[in-house]
Amino acid sequence: MQRSVPRALGLVLVAVLLGSAFTPVGAATAQSATVTGDAFVVSLHGDGSATVTLRESFDLTTDTERETFRELERNETRTERLRSSFEQRLAAVSTAAADDTGRSMAVENATVSVTTADDTGVVRVSADWTGLAAVDGDRLVVSAPFDADFDPSRAFVVRAPEGYTLSATEPAPDATTERSARWDADASLSGFNVTATPERTATATESSGPGFGVVTALAALSALVAVRLRARRR
Numbered sequence: 001m002q003r004s005v006p007r008a009l010g011l012v013l014v015a016v017l018l019g020s021a022f023t024p025v026g027a028a029t030a031q032s033a034t035v036t037g038d039a040f041v042v043s044l045h046g047d048g049s050a051t052v053t054l055r056e057s058f059d060l061t062t063d064t065e066r067e068t069f070r071e072l073e074r075n076e077t078r079t080e081r082l083r084s085s086f087e088q089r090l091a092a093v094s095t096a097a098a099d100d101t102g103r104s105m106a107v108e109n110a111t112v113s114v115t116t117a118d119d120t121g122v123v124r125v126s127a128d129w130t131g132l133a134a135v136d137g138d139r140l141v142v143s144a145p146f147d148a149d150f151d152p153s154r155a156f157v158v159r160a161p162e163g164y165t166l167s168a169t170e171p172a173p174d175a176t177t178e179r180s181a182r183w184d185a186d187a188s189l190s191g192f193n194v195t196a197t198p199e200r201t202a203t204a205t206e207s208s209g210p211g212f213g214v215v216t217a218l219a220a221l222s223a224l225v226a227v228r229l230r231a232r233r234r
Helices: 004-019 061-073 076-101 209-232
Strands: 039-042 049-058 106-117 120-130 134-136 139-142 155-159 164-170 180-183 194-196
Touching: 039 139, 061 076, 061 106, 061 120, 076 106, 076 120, 134 155, 164 180
Parallel strands: 039 155
Antiparallel strands: 039 049, 049 120, 106 120, 134 139, 139 194, 155 180, 164 194
């Protein structure tokens, strides 16, 4: 059962794309973890939930892709079908993942946005996924349903919440920042595991700011006074 969940999620993406007559522009470059092309993005929140987004780009300089994009842009029935299909199919995957992990999960609040930038059209289908990450103390750990045979056929990106960093990523990503990791479209995600932890908060003894300067100055002054007192007594 466990290995079937990632396969099912991969099929969700394929079904959503084919059902909407999407024609991918191609995988984005791996020089940075910034999403600039086709991608499946997991944006984590501090409570273990996440916003998952399927991002698809269209080259508006080509007739076929421009026509497909314009159809999505003006056809509310088609975009609503896309939104509903994404939510329902992702919900089925979350139910299976919940059974595997014993963790309560749900998918809701799916939305679709259609935007343009220069000669590129972008369609984003997003949904809230509660319980996606396991909460272990102050750590967030993500594995299922991506840890076996998951193949999104596009770049896969995980983002830590504000105030967190990605402290562990398996397998090794193709690009990283402190808060995000990116795997290329052809990367294997077998054994996938990502851990996000809160950023370290500097203490007075670790800081190089004013507090540390005052403490150091007082300690140095005390030592100097003690030396002078010993010298006088002699």
